[in-house]
Amino acid sequence: MGCSARYCLLTLTMCLVSEQAFGVRVMPKRKKEAIGTSEDQSTSASWWQAGTATPFRDTLNNGFASTHGIVQTHPTGNDPFSTFGTVDSTAGPSSNPFAQTSGSGPLSGTFRSNPLPPLTRNGNGKLGLKHLDFTSSATAELRRNSALSAPDECARACRENEPPRICYYHFTLEFYTVLGAACQVCTPNATNVVWSHCQCVLADGVERGILSTNRMLPGPSIQVCENDKVVVDVENHMEGMEVTIHWHGIWQRGSQYYDGVPFVTQCPIQQGNTFRYQWQGNAGTHFWHAHTGLQKLDGLYGSIVVRQPPSKDPNSHLYDYDLTTHVMLLSDWLHEDAAERYPGRLAVNTGQDPENVLINGKGQFRDPNTGFMTNTPLEVFTITPGRRYRFRMINAFASVCPAQVTFEGHNLTVIATDGEPVQPVQVNTIISFSGERYDFVIEANNIPGAYWIQVRGLGECGIKRAQQLGILRYARGPYQPSTPSPTYDIGIPQGVVMNPLDARCNEPRNDAICVSQLKNARHIDPAILQDRPDVKIFLPFRFFVYRPEMLFQPNTYNRYLVAPQGDHVISLIDEISYMSPPAPLISQYDDINPDQFCNGDNRPADCGQNCMCTHKIDIPLNAVVEIVLVDEVQIVNLSHPFHLHGYAYNVVGIGRSPDQNVKKINLKHALDLDRRGLLERHLKQGDLPPAKDTIAVPNNGYVILRFRATNPGFWLLHCHFLFHIVIGMNVVLQVGTQADLPPVPPNFPTCGDHLPPITAN
Numbered sequence: 001m002g003c004s005a006r007y008c009l010l011t012l013t014m015c016l017v018s019e020q021a022f023g024v025r026v027m028p029k030r031k032k033e034a035i036g037t038s039e040d041q042s043t044s045a046s047w048w049q050a051g052t053a054t055p056f057r058d059t060l061n062n063g064f065a066s067t068h069g070i071v072q073t074h075p076t077g078n079d080p081f082s083t084f085g086t087v088d089s090t091a092g093p094s095s096n097p098f099a100q101t102s103g104s105g106p107l108s109g110t111f112r113s114n115p116l117p118p119l120t121r122n123g124n125g126k127l128g129l130k131h132l133d134f135t136s137s138a139t140a141e142l143r144r145n146s147a148l149s150a151p152d153e154c155a156r157a158c159r160e161n162e163p164p165r166i167c168y169y170h171f172t173l174e175f176y177t178v179l180g181a182a183c184q185v186c187t188p189n190a191t192n193v194v195w196s197h198c199q200c201v202l203a204d205g206v207e208r209g210i211l212s213t214n215r216m217l218p219g220p221s222i223q224v225c226e227n228d229k230v231v232v233d234v235e236n237h238m239e240g241m242e243v244t245i246h247w248h249g250i251w252q253r254g255s256q257y258y259d260g261v262p263f264v265t266q267c268p269i270q271q272g273n274t275f276r277y278q279w280q281g282n283a284g285t286h287f288w289h290a291h292t293g294l295q296k297l298d299g300l301y302g303s304i305v306v307r308q309p310p311s312k313d314p315n316s317h318l319y320d321y322d323l324t325t326h327v328m329l330l331s332d333w334l335h336e337d338a339a340e341r342y343p344g345r346l347a348v349n350t351g352q353d354p355e356n357v358l359i360n361g362k363g364q365f366r367d368p369n370t371g372f373m374t375n376t377p378l379e380v381f382t383i384t385p386g387r388r389y390r391f392r393m394i395n396a397f398a399s400v401c402p403a404q405v406t407f408e409g410h411n412l413t414v415i416a417t418d419g420e421p422v423q424p425v426q427v428n429t430i431i432s433f434s435g436e437r438y439d440f441v442i443e444a445n446n447i448p449g450a451y452w453i454q455v456r457g458l459g460e461c462g463i464k465r466a467q468q469l470g471i472l473r474y475a476r477g478p479y480q481p482s483t484p485s486p487t488y489d490i491g492i493p494q495g496v497v498m499n500p501l502d503a504r505c506n507e508p509r510n511d512a513i514c515v516s517q518l519k520n521a522r523h524i525d526p527a528i529l530q531d532r533p534d535v536k537i538f539l540p541f542r543f544f545v546y547r548p549e550m551l552f553q554p555n556t557y558n559r560y561l562v563a564p565q566g567d568h569v570i571s572l573i574d575e576i577s578y579m580s581p582p583a584p585l586i587s588q589y590d591d592i593n594p595d596q597f598c599n600g601d602n603r604p605a606d607c608g609q610n611c612m613c614t615h616k617i618d619i620p621l622n623a624v625v626e627i628v629l630v631d632e633v634q635i636v637n638l639s640h641p642f643h644l645h646g647y648a649y650n651v652v653g654i655g656r657s658p659d660q661n662v663k664k665i666n667l668k669h670a671l672d673l674d675r676r677g678l679l680e681r682h683l684k685q686g687d688l689p690p691a692k693d694t695i696a697v698p699n700n701g702y703v704i705l706r707f708r709a710t711n712p713g714f715w716l717l718h719c720h721f722l723f724h725i726v727i728g729m730n731v732v733l734q735v736g737t738q739a740d741l742p743p744v745p746p747n748f749p750t751c752g753d754h755l756p757p758i759t760a761n
């Protein structure tokens, strides 16, 4: 019964499963013993009942999810409904459920003996040792080195004068499965942070192969305090695959070689190898993801939260809680490997638009053909009446769809974007693009109950009407919202929108707020606002559309993407399509043939319309840099989000052509507008352009960014849409020279071509 070729209705699957892994429902008491968690566990039995979208538990009151603990910014308040109490200096070890197994306090700086959940029993009632095997390498490292702190010790309230920690993580990357056999052993019961108690990945209830980190989706969350050192051992067990991990939003000052860009800052990590990343985090909401190939879209991502003492956050007075569980990672989701969509097909499953959207890896899916809906758990965020909560939203989409987030019955006060604080603005809906983060405060000031959270995929996602729901639940209130579930077409009213798609940013309006209208909550280097920057770079970008006869000429093998309408395209920035060099710029610069490099001023001879080379622009250290990104994409209605590694830049202007006669903006027109002083720049005394590291260039428009190039390195600037990266929408900014960079650590892996002389027998 029940299983179509492509997916199983979870109800049926889980009914089967429950017979094997029983106890969950039939013998709740034994289940309780077996899993050794809080009594609330038994409620989880109800979630697979057919036909309902009942979320089965709340993320605050669960057992092992307590690795999340609770991080509170103001140690005076106590959340009366939290099971584990709040983390504050007076709470001592008991605030940390793992710490209960030992005697030393959380500030001792030494690793305590038992970082693992208690041993579990398997279905036969025997002790299952699986968990020990699973985390053995992490455990071993932590045991060996007493200077290291475990992930749950690092996810804490931050205070001034506390010594920094060294926070250790071990990521095991594997091929894995949604609804795999692990789901016969257990059902996940929480938003897991670092180690999942249960290795069953449910996603949206549709079976598929994925790539996973520690058998979790999303992968582990890294939550630390500013000045902590983060150490992540990435162990690659994806057969036949290489990988790098990029720490999106982390500036990597002094650790430039750990930025995770293949062939720019490192050789990719080979199968069977472990690569140790070490960095110190700048404060804010960030995330990590694979930067190689299409792996991110198959599941290799997770959140990063770098907290500060409240005294250092200009908006800390606006919220009472900054919980480890109130991270909201949005991802788009396919029901097949991403590689099925690249270079792309002409007949079935065309284009690159996702089937679904996930919130923290959770969601449900409605089969458009049968109308059946899976009933996997939705994400639930629990709040207490009267309190104000900081939410940290991460757009980890890979496709071109913007994500629109709306909370039923609650305003959102935006207080930060891409990790950088802004002066608070109140909105009802946030539209975000791949790579962006928005932090907002929600006050639990409505009638205690359960409220819908709606995340709609816009743009191309409108074709499949991809959306996902979550629940904002008042503690001790009902689990199920009283209103009908919002649909794609009849959703929660959007109200005032952060980041409107029309990008009308330079006129008064009360229905929307553009990013360029946000005000930085921090001081701005006056040099940023000077009339003339030291370096000014116009970067137009577009697609090149191949004629098939050109693309499929015998003995040529140019890359391409089959776009939704069937065009075969590559990406161009300043008429160049980025190609990776054969070895990393940062560690093996001299191994690279200088002819490999190019830029607008140095185009290789006879480089045609599809010019492919390693696009690199040199920038003097400490220069004030202005970049004008100009959307030259014809026809399609896309806004491309550009991400810069190594920096947060100031967004000094967003706009479209003021010239009514111009149908399509291009480089020539943008240069002309600039000469006439008609490009929008907020550089007046007292202007406070917000700092970001990812910004959408409006369709048929431009964005102007500025930064002072104080961080030397090789920094990728690129469209964050995954399929645009692989067809070349990237450029490397080389800031300073090799002499300005720290040397790579000893035995840094090397790679490159192997082309020895051909020997005759």
Ligand SMILES: CC(=O)NCCc1ccc(O)c(O)c1
Pocket: 352, 400, 460, 543, 545, 563, 564, 567, 569, 633, 634, 635, 636, 638, 723
């Ligand atoms: C004429 C033209 O520029 N065609 C490109 C269309 C395109 C390319 C890539 C995408 O991801 C997409 O959605 C659409």
